[in-house]
Amino acid sequence: MAIRESITFPNVLSAVRVIISPFAYISIQQKSLWFLFIVAVAALTDFLDGFWARRYGAQTFFGEILDPIADKVFVISSFAGMYAVGAIPTWFLFLTIVKDSFLAAGALIVLRRKIVESVSALFIGKVNMFFQIILCVVAFFYVFLDGQKASGVFYAPLNICVAITSVTTVMTWAVYSVRIFLTRP
Numbered sequence: 001m002a003i004r005e006s007i008t009f010p011n012v013l014s015a016v017r018v019i020i021s022p023f024a025y026i027s028i029q030q031k032s033l034w035f036l037f038i039v040a041v042a043a044l045t046d047f048l049d050g051f052w053a054r055r056y057g058a059q060t061f062f063g064e065i066l067d068p069i070a071d072k073v074f075v076i077s078s079f080a081g082m083y084a085v086g087a088i089p090t091w092f093l094f095l096t097i098v099k100d101s102f103l104a105a106g107a108l109i110v111l112r113r114k115i116v117e118s119v120s121a122l123f124i125g126k127v128n129m130f131f132q133i134i135l136c137v138v139a140f141f142y143v144f145l146d147g148q149k150a151s152g153v154f155y156a157p158l159n160i161c162v163a164i165t166s167v168t169t170v171m172t173w174a175v176y177s178v179r180i181f182l183t184r185p
Helices: 009-029 034-055 061-084 090-113 123-144 151-182
Strands: none
Touching (some): 061 090
């Protein structure tokens, strides 16, 4: 694989998600409105990279690896920042990190077996990412409005988002696990 072949517009979009991840971590802790902008950029690049790659035939082996890594780096960075300011519980951050680590290890097994199609995105993964983005936005408003003062307004929606995202996280973990570990070379 030549480096030149890997530098495609969709792969640049995925790389942008990795690059902005530390800024998500920092901006939520600073209660900065930049966090919402960063989340919007992450959501937009997540949508556009896959759309562009499929629509214009710009799919690459590197992109198949980079896109899910970019998603995981962004989500874990954002959730770690949210945890640091008390917006999400420890068990939820732990669930996300363990699931993403487990799936990354599974993807390495699949790549080693040379079954690349087994790590491609599934609908449940897209649903999970959607709810993770929604959780980022709701958690931001909870933090931005200073948690305790906002508890009547954003506390219930925050807990609902955590619950829904937990369910989609476990479902994603289960579906991808079956797909990864039951696929034979």
